[in-house]
Amino acid sequence: MYQFKGKEYPCCASLTMGIIGGKWKTVILFHLRDKALRYSELRKKMPTVTERTLSLQLKTLEDDGIIKRKVYTPKPPLKVEYSLTDLGKTLKPVVQSIADWGVFVVEEQGGPTV
Amino acid sequence: MYQFKGKEYPCCASLTMGIIGGKWKTVILFHLRDKALRYSELRKKMPTVTERTLSLQLKTLEDDGIIKRKVYTPKPPLKVEYSLTDLGKTLKPVVQSIADWGVFVVEEQGGPTV
DNA sequence: CGGGATCCGCCTAGATACTG
DNA sequence: CAGTATCTAGGCGGATCCCG
Numbered sequence A, B: 001m002y003q004f005k006g007k008e009y010p011c012c013a014s015l016t017m018g019i020i021g022g023k024w025k026t027v028i029l030f031h032l033r034d035k036a037l038r039y040s041e042l043r044k045k046m047p048t049v050t051e052r053t054l055s056l057q058l059k060t061l062e063d064d065g066i067i068k069r070k071v072y073t074p075k076p077p078l079k080v081e082y083s084l085t086d087l088g089k090t091l092k093p094v095v096q097s098i099a100d101w102g103v104f105v106v107e108e109q110g111g112p113t114v
Numbered sequence C: 001c002g003g004g005a006t007c008c009g010c011c012t013a014g015a016t017a018c019t020g
Numbered sequence D: 001c002a003g004t005a006t007c008t009a010g011g012c013g014g015a016t017c018c019c020g
Helices: A012-020 A025-031 A039-045 A051-063 A092-108 B012-020 B025-031 B039-045 B051-063 B092-108
Strands: A002-004 A007-009 A067-071 A080-084 B002-004 B007-009 B067-071 B080-084
Touching: A002 A012, A002 B092, A007 A012, A012 A025, A012 A092, A012 B025, A012 B092, A025 A039, A025 A051, A025 A092, A025 B012, A039 A051, A039 A080, A051 A067, A092 B002, A092 B012, A092 B092, B002 B012, B007 B012, B012 B025, B012 B092, B025 B039, B025 B051, B025 B092, B039 B051, B039 B080, B051 B067
Parallel strands: none
Antiparallel strands: A002 A007, A067 A080, B002 B007, B067 B080
8 A cells, every 4th residue: 555645545656647547647746847937838738628627737737746837927927937846847758758648659550650 | 849640739738638638547557557457357457347337438548549459269169368558668757757756745634554 | 255336435536716 | 817616528448147
């Protein structure tokens, strides 16, 4: 049994998936892997996600201590940037290998435009 | 846009997650990472999964060409073994890094029994 | 032994409208 | 600009029973 943030997981692999699993979280982490991004910048990089879902996933990642949210303006219009925490940075190799495999598979079978 | 098995993904990372995402698939792949296992052996290693879900996830992974199913007996009681395909073996580094991070996190914060 | 069939609950995520 | 509120649906996964 593995535990993290009060949740229990039957396997070390499922713990990680509990944190970065779901349809969008790895995509968010992938885009934040080497620079902070504003909310609107993330939306541009993820055109098919809804505002609500993006917002929810960001909050979940923040609660899990993977990303941090920094507000720059005291009053609207707000400027908010998201970036990886130190813990989040330890996920970079994981996210990278996930992303690499996606590229690998597309290049292997079928190929993209090649 | 990335494609695999007729499905479209907005990001290379989401493609991979489309294949190994979900609550159980990485756990299955983790247990199959270096040896073939029977259905009942997988169940023992994953006590909290239901038969239906395990069966469903195995079939999905098989359809995606990640694992293969080999039947050894012509009549019941059946002996069936699951193992990684060549494509599935290319996922081993990904699954390994996912599993490693789970172990890392547990050791970092809180620690297990230590 | 290794599942398939059925039924169902819950959570994830989508659509849309609205606000500090 | 960066979200929140509400409502909804679809699918994942659980429980149970049954069959080759």
